[in-house]
Amino acid sequence: MDEKKVNAPVETPEKPQYSLNDDRRVKVLSPGMLVAKRFIRNRLAVTGLSVLIFMFLFSFVGGIISPYGEDQLFYKTDMLNREFANFSENTEFRYAARDSKLFSSPVQAQVRLAISNGASGFTYKVSGADVTYAMQQDSEDLYSVYSGGELVGIAYKDIVTASDGVTKLSFDFIYAALKAYVAEEETFTVDGVTYTLDETGGISSDAGEIAYVSRYVVQAILPDVVFSRDFKVKLIAAIQNGETTFTYTDASLVADEESTEPDGDEGETGGIATDDEMPEQPQAPVSATAEYTIERSQNHAGWIIRQKQSSHLYDKYSFPSAAHWLGTDGHGMDMLTRLMYGGRVSLMIGFIVVIMETVLGVIFGGIAGYFGGWVDNLIMRLVDIFYCIPSYPVLIILGAAMDNQRLDPKLRMIYLMLILGFLGWAGIARLVRGQILSLREQEFMTATEACGISVSHRIFKHLVPNVIPQLIVNCTMSLGSVIITEASLSFLGLGVKFPFASWGNIINDVNNIHVLTTYWFIWIPAGVLLLLTVLAFNLVGDGLRDAFDPKMKR
Amino acid sequence: MRKYIIKRILISVVILFFVSFIIYTLMRCLPTSYIENMARQKSMQPGSKSFEEWMAQLARDYGMNTGIVAGFFTWLKNAVQLNFGQSWFYTVDVVQKFNETIWISFTMGAIAFFFEIIIAIPLGILAATKQYSKTDYIISVIALAGISLPTFFLTSLLKLIFSVKLGWFDLFGLVGRNYLQLSAWGQFLDKANHLILPILTLIIISIGSLMRYTRTNMLEVLNADYIRTARAKGLSERKVIYHHAFRNTLIPLVTIIGGSLPGLFSGALFTETVFAIDGIGYTSYQAMVAGDIPFSMFYMAFLAVLTLLGNLIADVLYAVVDPRVRIA
Secondary structure: OHHHHHHOOOOOOOOOOOOOOOHHHOOOOOHHHHHHHHHHHOHHHHHHHHHHHHHHHHHHHHHHHOOOOOOEEOEEEEEEEEEEEEEEEOOOOEEEEOOOOOOOHHHHHHHHHHHHHOOOEEEEEEOOEEEEEEEEEEEOOEEEEEEOOEEEEEEEOOEEEEOOOOOOOOHHHHHHHHHHHHOOOOEEEEOOEEEEEOOOOEEEEOOEEEEEEEOEEEEEOOOOOOOOHHHHHHHHHHHHOOOOEEEEEOHHHHHHHHHOOOOOOHHHOOOEOEOOEOOOOOOOOOOOEEEEEEEEOOOOOEEEEEEEEEEEEEOOOOOOOOOOOOOEOOOOEEHHHHHHHHHHHHHHHHHHHHHHHHHHHHHHHHHHHHHOHHHHHHHHHHHHHHHHOOHHHHHHHHHHHHHHHOOOHHHHHHHHHHHHHHHHHHHHHHHHHHHHHHHOOOHHHHHHHHHOOOHHHHHHHHHHHHHHHHHHHHHHHHHHHHHHHHHHHHHOOOOOOOOOOOHHHHHHHHHOHHHHHOOHHHHHHHHHHHHHHHHHHHHHHHHHHHHHOHHHOO | OHHHHHHHHHHHHHHHHHHHHHHHHHHHHOOOOHHHHHHHHHHHOOOOOOHHHHHHHHHHHOOOOOOHHHHHHHHHHHHHOOOOOEOOOOOOEHHHHHHHHHHHHHHHHHHHHHHHHHHHHHHHHHHHHOOOOHHHHHHHHHHHHHHHOOHHHHHHHHHHHHHHHOOOOOOOOOOOOOHHHOOHHHHHHHHHHHHHHHHHHHHHHHHHHHHHHHHHHHHHHHOOHHHHHHHHOOOOHHHHHHHHHHHHHHHHHHHHHHHHOHHHHOOOHHHHHHHOOOOHHHHHHHHHHHOOHHHHHHHHHHHHHHHHHHHHHHHHHHHHHOOOOOOO
16 A cells, blocks of 8 residues: 555646646545545444444543442432331339349249249348248239348339439339339329329329339330330320321420421432442431331230331432433442443453554564564464463453452453453464565565665564554454453453443343343443444444455445 | 374364463462362361361362472373363262263254354345345344344343243243153253243354355355356356355355354353353353362363364365365
C-alpha cells in the first residue's frame, strides 16, 4: 500500500483543463480514504460502529452523568413484622427473701419440694446448724415461710412490678400486696400507709399508682424496650379476648412524632459503603402507633407478640422505577449505574488484554518472520505450545486459587488481565510471522537493506506497518472474544469480583433461581449489552477486513 | 505422506511434553492447594496434630513431597502407561471417572455437531449464492450473533423461556425426580428430555462459525474462473452451484469438520456446568476448582492431545481431499 501513496493527488489552486486522457483528471484517494469510504458503504459495519460508540458513551460518560456511585447502596423503609415480646402466664413459683441468709436458694428448693409434697414444714441445715422452717399457705399460689416464728421469705406466682418511676419495692410491701391480691381485698396497709388495689391489679397510694400485680409475664425480645403498664394491661386484655391483632398508641411518643417529621425521601440518600466499612444502619423510626400481631408460641407455653414496624432495609431487587430505571440489584445498588461501570471494566479489560496480546505477538512474530531459521523454529514451537495450553481450564484453576487466597479484587483484576494477555498472544504471533515471511521477499525490503537501515528499524518501521491492516481486523475480533472470556469467568465467579462490576458478574446473579424467574431486569440488560458489544466488535472487524481487502468482497 | 505424519506426531509429542510440564508447574506452584486446605481442616479438629505435621503427612500420602521436576517425571512415567492416578476430589481412579463421564459429553457433542452441519452448511451456501440480499444479511447477522452470544446468557434465556415460562424442561440435571421408577424406555426418554436444552445451546453457539466459514469459502469458489466458465457454457444456475461450486467448497469444509472431530470429546465446560450435567466438562470444572491435581492434569493433557490431533487431522485431510496440495 505504500506504493499507492505515490499517486496521491497534487493539490493545485486553480483547476487547469487537462486533456481527456490525462491521468491527472482522475481524482485519486489516499489508501486510508479508500478504506474509510469502503467501510462507510458497509451498512452492517456502520451499525456495529454506532453500537460501539454508544457502548463507549454509555460506559465512560454514563458513569459520570449517573447521579449514583458504582457501589452506592440504597435503602428503603418497609413494614416488617419483628418479634417484639414474649407473653406467658407465670406457672412457676418465684421467691422473695426477707432474710436472704435464711432463705437462700437451697432453702427455696426445699420450699418447692414441701409445697409439692403438701408438707407444712421442713428442716434444713443452714451454715452448720439445723434450722426448722414452717410454711403457711396464704392461698394456692402464695406461701409464706417462717423460721423460729420470724417471716423469712415467700413463694408466690403473681408478680408485683414497680410502676414507672418507682425505685424499689420493699419485701413487706410485696407480701402485703400479694396477700391482698389473692384475698381479693381492695385495700391494704403497709407501714401505716394505706394502698388501694383495683381489679386489674394496680396498686396505688395517695400519690398515684406505684405498682401492679399480675400473673402474666411480658418479656421484651429486643434490648432496651420497656413496656408501660398501660401497654401490658391492653395486651393482656387482648389476649384474654382471644384477639390476634391489636393496635397500641404510645402516649409518650405521640408528642415526639409530631416534632420530628420523618424525611420524605430517605430512600434516596444512601451512604457509600466500602468493603470494610458497612454503612451505619439508620435508626428505625419509632412511630407512636404500632400494630401488633399475637400468636401462640410453638410450644404453646405462651404467646409471641410481633410488632409491625417500619425498618430501614437495603433496597434489594426493587423493580424498575423513576429513581432506578433498571431497578436495584441484590446488594441494593442501582442497576443502570452498575451496568455503566461494568461496561467500563469489561471494555477496559478487553482493550488492555488485546494491547498486551498484540505487543507480545508482534514482537515474537516479527522476530520469527524476519530472521527465519532456528529463531523462527524456536519461536514457532513456543507458539505451538501456547496454542495447545487449554486456556479456560488454566484460567479456572488460577481463579480458584485466587479465591482461596482472598486476593484484593483490584489486584485480582490486574492478574486476570496479565494472564489473559499472556495466554492469548500466540495467534497474533502466527499471523504476523506469516505476513512478514511473504513481505520479506519483496523489493522494498531489499531497498531497506541496501540503504543500511538497522534491523529493528527494518522490522518495526517497514515490515510491521504493512501487517497493520490484518492486525487491526484481528484485534477488533479478539476484543469481542476477550470480553466474552472475561464475562464467562466472572459469571463463574472466578473473574472480576465484587465490589467491581462487570457485565459477567452482574449476570452471575442468575445462578439464584429466584432471580432467573422473577427479576429479569437484573440479568437480561447485562446480557443484551454484552451480546451487542461483542456483536458490534465482530461486525466492525468484518467491515474493516472487507474495506482493507476489496478483493475478497466480504 | 507417511513421513510427514510421523514427523508431525513427533513434534506433537514434544509440544505435549512441554505443555504438560508447564501445566504441572503451574498447578504445583499455586499458593493454596487442595492438600493445604485439607491439612487446615484436619488440624482444626480437636486433639489433632498441628498444621505442619498434617501437611507433611498429606504431602507424603499424595506424593507431593517431591520437587516439581521429579514430581513431573513421576507423573509422566505413569501417564505414559495410561495410569493417571486417583482423583483427590472424587477419590476414584481418574480413568474410571473419565469413562463414567465422557460418553454423555460425547453424545451431546455428536448430536449437536450433526445438527450444526445440516443447518449451517445449507444456510452458508444460501447466503453466499444470494450475496448482498436480505437473506444474506439476516443469515450473516444470525451467524455473528451466535458467535457473540455468551453461553451463560443463552442458557439463562433458554431456561427462562422453556423451563420457567413454558415448563417443558427441568432447570438442571440429567435425570428427573422420578427417574428410578421409570421403565428402561422411560428412563431413556427422561434423559433425552433433559438433554434437549443443553444440545440446543451447543448448536446455537457453534453454528455461527461454520456458517460463516461455509459462506466465505463458497464466495471464494463462486468468484473463481471455472465457475465463470461453467456459467459461460450455459449450465443452469442449479448445476453451477450444486455441482461445480459446492463440490469445491467441500474441500475446506471437510478439512475443518475433520479437524473438529476430536473436539467432540472435550466436553462443553460451560454448558454442562450451567445445566449441572455430569459430563467431562462439569466433572473437571469441579475438580479444577477444588485443586485436584491428578484430574486437572489429566483433563488438560487430554485437551492438549485433542487440539494437536485436530490440527493433524485437518492438515492431513487437506492434502487427501485436495490433490493440488502437497505436503512436505
